[in-house]
Amino acid sequence: MPAGLSDGLPPEAGFEAAIVERLMAAFGAWGYERVKPPLIEFEDSLLSGPGEAMAADTFRLMDPISQRMMGLRADITPQVGRIAASRLTNAPRPIRLSYAGQVLRVKGEQMRPERQIGQAGVELIGTTSAAADAEVILLGAEALNAVGVQQLVVDLNVPTLAPAILRDAGIADPKALIAALDRKDMTAVRQSAGSLTPLLEALIHAVGPADTAIEALNALKLDGDAAIQRERLRAVVALIRAARPDLTLTVDPTDHRGFEYHTGVTFSLLAPSVRGDFGRGGRYVNQAGEPATGFTLYLDTLQRALPASAAPNRIFVPHGTPPAEAQRLRGEGWVTIQGLEAAKDDAAEARRLGCTRLWRNGQPVELK
The missing domain is CATH 3.40.50 (Rossmann fold)
Incomplete structure (x- = not known):
């Protein structure tokens, strides 16, 4: 078999199918209706909007009928956005959609070397409210609990916060500083940040349990868009706390990797001693310019973390x-x-x- 690809054998293939069935039932209970995008489509639609971030991971081939280039999906989220923006453009907003399927990527990652990955997720499209951000996080937690995940940790991020601070400070090319903040590289920050160094160092240290992280962020002097981003994070945390006080929340305001196309609060779903994350999500803008938020769960991580289902009678x-x-x-x-x-x-x-x-x-x- 090619590197990163493998056959799904019994009982693992059946176990994955059972996980998907339970996840989709949890999504449906919250009013998320299932869609089924095609495995392959024209690359100009597949790689537009949020899909642009997956361009380097996408297999391409020529369609012998239309003579146009096509892409084999590396992520399903952009396809759901396309469906909402085209086929469901007249559906009342906000629209709640769910999906499950396989994706294929050009290369694997260090934490996830597989190139074919099973995904399941939801998208909430057409609203900018903090309640929508909280809803998808709460749904992700409830769905994972429903399939047996214990000791779940929701790590909240604001990948647009540091860029907003640097933009307000007039820094023309912030990429190097954003990368340094992402790595928590204090030395690189001190070498490049100038008068912003104390603020950015404090931002790096505002990491940990949500309550203490929010307290540390509140102590920072932020203006403009940065202050708006902080307030949105604070509102989302409050909504989650009110609904699920038992849920473990952490905050890392400088985490940017994997959230390149996101525009607001993002999150990762984790558990202690489990390799890789269960899923990721957050706020973004779809191909039609509509505000959206959602998450994608990774079935390979779930299969590793959950006990094998009991053998049937x-x-x-x-x-x-x-x-x-x-x-x-x-x-x-x-x-x-x-x-x-x-x-x-x-x-x-x-x-x-x-x-x-x-x-x-x-x-x-x-x-x-």
Whole structure:
């Protein structure tokens, strides 16, 4: 197989499908309706708006029918934005959409070397309210709790805060400083920030549990857009606290990696001792210029973190058993393995095929 690609085998493939089913049920309970974008589409629509950030990760090929370049999706979020902006342009706002599917990327990442990744997520499109930011975070937490994630941590970020501070200070090319802040590189900040050094150092230190981080941010003298971004973060934290006081919230106001196209409060969903994040999300603007917020969950991380589902109750139904009996067993929740020809030893055949029970004389018999 090519690097970063693999077959999904039993029971893992079934386990992933079961996780998706439970996630989609959680999304649906909050009013998010499922859409199903195509695996491949023209690159000018796939890579517009938020999709531009995924251009380097996108496989491309020529469509032999239209002779136009197409892209194999590396992320589903831009496709959902396109659907909302085109096919559902007349749907009342805000519109709540959910999705699940596979994406393919040119190369993997250090924490996620796989190139084919299963995703599931939601997008809330057409509103700028802080309540919308809080809703998707609360939904992400509830959905993860529903599939069995424990000790969930929501790490809140404001990737637009540092750029706003640097822009207000008149710094023409802030990229190097933003990268230094992202790395928490105090030395690089001191070498480049000049009179902004004390403020940016304080911003780097405003990291940790949400309450203490917000307190540290409140102590900073911020003006203009930076002050607006801080206030939005404070409002979102308050809304989450009111709804889920048990939820662990942390804040890192300088985290920028992976949030390049976002325009407001963002977040990562994490758990102690779990490699990688469960998902990421936040506020952005879609292809039509509509405000939106949402998140994407990564199924590979969920499969690593969750205990394997219990093996189904497989019962061996010997050859010659009336079909009605097997049908009744399936109706009661059994997984029936039908004997396709007479066996010398039905019990041995049942064990060979991974069954825990044998149907004998109208009764399920436990196999020792």
